[in-house]
Amino acid sequence: MTKRTSDTGKTIAERLEAAANAQERFQIMYGEIRDRICMLVYPPGSQLGEEALADEFGVSRSPLRKALQVLEADGLLRSQQGVGTLVTEVDIEELTQVYQLRMELNELTGKLSPCLPTRELKALFSEMRKRAQDLRNTPTRADFARLNIDFFHAFQQLSENQPLRDVSEKLFYQTCRIWLKLIPNMDLAKEVDIFCGEIDDIVDAVELGDFQAAAFTRRAHLSMGFIRLKAQKDTASH
Amino acid sequence: MTKRTSDTGKTIAERLEAAANAQERFQIMYGEIRDRICMLVYPPGSQLGEEALADEFGVSRSPLRKALQVLEADGLLRSQQGVGTLVTEVDIEELTQVYQLRMELNELTGKLSPCLPTRELKALFSEMRKRAQDLRNTPTRADFARLNIDFFHAFQQLSENQPLRDVSEKLFYQTCRIWLKLIPNMDLAKEVDIFCGEIDDIVDAVELGDFQAAAFTRRAHLSMGFIRLKAQKDTASH
DNA sequence: ATTAGATTTATTGTACACAACTAGACTGTA
DNA sequence: TACAGTCTAGTTGTGTACAATAAATCTAAT
Numbered sequence: 217m218t219k220r221t222s223d224t225g226k227t228i229a230e231r232l233e234a235a236a237n238a239q240e241r242f243q244i245m246y247g248e249i250r251d252r253i254c255m256l257v258y259p260p261g262s263q264l265g266e267e268a269l270a271d272e273f274g275v276s277r278s279p280l281r282k283a284l285q286v287l288e289a290d291g292l293l294r295s296q297q298g299v300g301t302l303v304t305e306v307d308i309e310e311l312t313q314v315y316q317l318r319m320e321l322n323e324l325t326g327k328l329s330p331c332l333p334t335r336e337l338k339a340l341f342s343e344m345r346k347r348a349q350d351l352r353n354t355p356t357r358a359d360f361a362r363l364n365i366d367f368f369h370a371f372q373q374l375s376e377n378q379p380l381r382d383v384s385e386k387l388f389y390q391t392c393r394i395w396l397k398l399i400p401n402m403d404l405a406k407e408v409d410i411f412c413g414e415i416d417d418i419v420d421a422v423e424l425g426d427f428q429a430a431a432f433t434r435r436a437h438l439s440m441g442f443i444r445l446k447a448q449k450d451t452a453s454h
Numbered sequence: 455m456t457k458r459t460s461d462t463g464k465t466i467a468e469r470l471e472a473a474a475n476a477q478e479r480f481q482i483m484y485g486e487i488r489d490r491i492c493m494l495v496y497p498p499g500s501q502l503g504e505e506a507l508a509d510e511f512g513v514s515r516s517p518l519r520k521a522l523q524v525l526e527a528d529g530l531l532r533s534q535q536g537v538g539t540l541v542t543e544v545d546i547e548e549l550t551q552v553y554q555l556r557m558e559l560n561e562l563t564g565k566l567s568p569c570l571p572t573r574e575l576k577a578l579f580s581e582m583r584k585r586a587q588d589l590r591n592t593p594t595r596a597d598f599a600r601l602n603i604d605f606f607h608a609f610q611q612l613s614e615n616q617p618l619r620d621v622s623e624k625l626f627y628q629t630c631r632i633w634l635k636l637i638p639n640m641d642l643a644k645e646v647d648i649f650c651g652e653i654d655d656i657v658d659a660v661e662l663g664d665f666q667a668a669a670f671t672r673r674a675h676l677s678m679g680f681i682r683l684k685a686q687k688d689t690a691s692h
Numbered sequence: 693a694t695t696a697g698a699t700t701t702a703t704t705g706t707a708c709a710c711a712a713c714t715a716g717a718c719t720g721t722a
Numbered sequence: 723t724a725c726a727g728t729c730t731a732g733t734t735g736t737g738t739a740c741a742a743t744a745a746a747t748c749t750a751a752t
Contacts, residue, residue, distance in 0.1 A: 237743090238535055238705055266734070276707045281734090285520050286527050297476055297734045298714030313567065313615045320562050328554055377551045379628075383621050390617075475713090476735055504704070514737045519704090535704045536743030 229274035238279065245273060245283040253292050253303055254389055255361055256396045264293070264301040291390055306393045308449050315442045318387050319435050321380065326431025329376040333425035340370050341419045348412040355408040361396045367415060368392070371434060374427045394445060402448050410441075467512035476517065483511060483521040491530050491541055492627055493599055494634045502531070502539040529628055544631045546687050553680045556625050557673050559618065564669025567614040571663035578608050579657045586650040593646040599634045605653060606630070609672060612665045632683060640686050648679075 226234075228248055235241045249269075252258050270280045284301055287293045295301045331337065344367050351359050368388050372381050399407060414437040421430035464472075466486055473479045487507075490496050508518045522539055525531045533539045569575065582605050589597050606626050610619050637645060652675040659668035 241705095263733090265732095277734090278706050278708090281520075282523050282705095285523055289524050289527060295734065296714080297712065298732085300714095300733055314617045316566055317562070317615060317617050317621070320558075320566070324555070324558050328558070329551065377555060379552045379555050379625065383555070383625075387617060387621075479735095501703090503702095515704090516736050516738090520735095533704065534744085536702085536745075538703055 228272065232273055232275060241275070241279060242282055245275075245280060246286060249283055249287060250290075250292065250389060251365075253287070254365065254392050254396075255358065256393065258303045260303050260305045260393065260397070262303050264303070266301060290386060306391075306397055308394060308398075308445055311391050311394060312442075314387055314390050315438070318384070318391065319438050321384050321387070322431055322435040322438060324377075324380060324431075325371070325375045325384070325434075326428035328380055330427045331374055331376050333422070333427070337373060338423055340373070341422045344370055344415055345419045348415040351408055352412050355405050357396060357399055357404065360399070360404070360408055360411070361392070364392060364395060364411070371418070371430075374422070374430060398445055398448055402444075407444075410437075466510065470511055470513060479513070479517060480520055483513075483518060484524060487521055487525060488528075488530065488627060489603075491525070492603065492630050492634075493596065494631065496541045498541050498543045498631065498635070500541050502541070504539060528624060544629075544635055546632060546636075546683055549629050549632060550680075552625055552628050553676070556622070556629065557676050559622050559625070560669055560673040560676060562615075562618060562669075563609070563613045563622070563672075564666035566618055568665045569612055569614050571660065571665070575611060576661055578611070579660045582608055582653055583657045586653040589646055590650050593643050595634065595637055595642065598637070598642070598646055598649070599630070602630060602633060602649070609656070609668075612660070612668060636683055636686055640682075645682075648675075 228244065231244050232241050235244060249258075249264075258264065264284070266277045266280060266284065270277045273280060284293055284295065288295055288301075292304055293301055294304055344363075347363055347366075351363055368385075372384060375381065414433070417433045417437075418430045421427070421433060466482065469482050470479050473482060487496075487502075496502060502522070504515045504518060504522065508515045511518060522531055522533065526533055530542055531539055532542055582601075585601055585604075589601055606623075610622060613619065652671070655671045655675075656668045659665070659671060
């Protein structure tokens with residue numbers, strides 16, 4: 217069975233074949249593996265296997281390893297000679313500091329070089345609202361996680377500060393797996409409701425052109441979400 | 455001529471030989487190349503040459519490339535097939551956003567999980583003050599840059615928030631070259647004086663155990679330093 | 693002299709073979 | 723059985739040859 221990406225209908229190998237240069241090929245491999253990790257296709261603790269992946273992607277281990285090495289620098293993988301390439305664990309305690317930092321950075325998204333409220337930007341966010349409504353009707357774990365990722369990327373576009381974007385993205389991908397991991401122990405429909413409420417609030421702010429309000433709203437939800445996650449973990453351990 | 459590191463007296467090849475595993479070897483190569491880039495041993499725009507570097511380090515291109523790839527992800531290098539591995543340029547205009555972000559993050563260093571004011575920490579900072587005095591007596595470009603780097607690392611130890619440290623470090627290494635690049639057009643003795651004054655202020659705050667004051671002081675100096683850099687650039691272009 | 697095209701040369705990208713290493717299975721002994 | 727040592731299978735790390743690419747140089751025609 218060859219896996220296909222949802223948007224293009226092409227296999228990874230085909231997309232890599234079509235890429236113009238090494239940098240594009242790297243981006244495809246890096247993005248695909250990162251996506252699989254944070255969608256728990258590769259759950260924490262699982263082993264990747266360079267040769268198998270290289271075969272699937274239709275390349276040799278050399279270019280694949282470049283993607284793996286950067287993912288290791290990102291903290292999503294850990295390679296050890298003789299052992300393997302393992303997906304790192306996610307633990308809410310260890311992510312506390314990351315969450316603290318993310319909250320502060322979200323506040324900065326509203327402060328540092330906010331974008332102009334263009335038509336495209338508003339259209340992007342109203343599409344998010346639509347997807348949130350669809351998710352509310354038929355909530356699933358995977359769609360929840362996917363919307364979470366896509367909404368993050370939409371939100372990132374509110375600031376023109378590229379270094380801030382880059383940093384926020386790295387931190388996001390360090391934390392986003394925790395939801396998919398813990399949601400089985402939580403009330404999915406309720407969490408989806410809360411998340412959709414957040415999206416509603418933020419899209420309202422974006423449509424008014426008040427990006428700072430959007431940033432504060434997101435910061436508040438991030439904080440509350442983390443508290444719910446932690447409460448879940450505490451009850452589960454008793 | 456074999457280059458030797460100042461602290462150990464060993465060549466890079468010898469240090470790599472002595473390393474226990476691949477991760478240590480990677481750290482040695484990564485740190486050494488990054489240091490050379492930000493000390494302008496490899497000035498912006500210069501070409502590295504994988505084979506020559508691999509020869510000097512006594513390894514093959516494969517492990518060396520891992521270090522280069524991460525440095526490329528850090529934004530310090532850019533590799534292109536058929537062209538070479540080039541050190542990226544530093545431009546004050548492009549670094550404006552990075553500086554803005556660094557200022558905000560510095561404020562967070564005082565806010566997010568500050569460390570306890572241990573004896574070791576205070577000793578480290580009083581050593582910094584001593585080095586600053588030495589530099590004031592005999593100011594040189596290279597010593598100025600070195601103290602700037604080492605003082606940054608000392609300052610990083612004021613917060614226990616590891617993600618914040620990691621992020622701050624990446625951003626620091628994106629910006630620190632601008633000083634060495636522009637200082638020839640400025641008054642070195644004056645800049646050294648100002649920097650030593652900053653160190654004095656911050657060490658005072660650290661010795662009192664007031665890390666938040668230290669962070670605000672640093673933020674203020676960072677801001678003023680950037681303004682001086684920019685003013686220099688503006689006068690130079692007229 | 694200029695310019696378009698071919699050629700050369702130098703560099704990174706890729707593939708592959710093998711070395712180094714680890715964890716677990718196996719085996720012999722007390 | 724318990725345990726220590728050895729062996730084996732499987733993995734990542736390293737070295738090396740070659741392919742792909744791009745910039746500079748040369749060449750020839752206009």
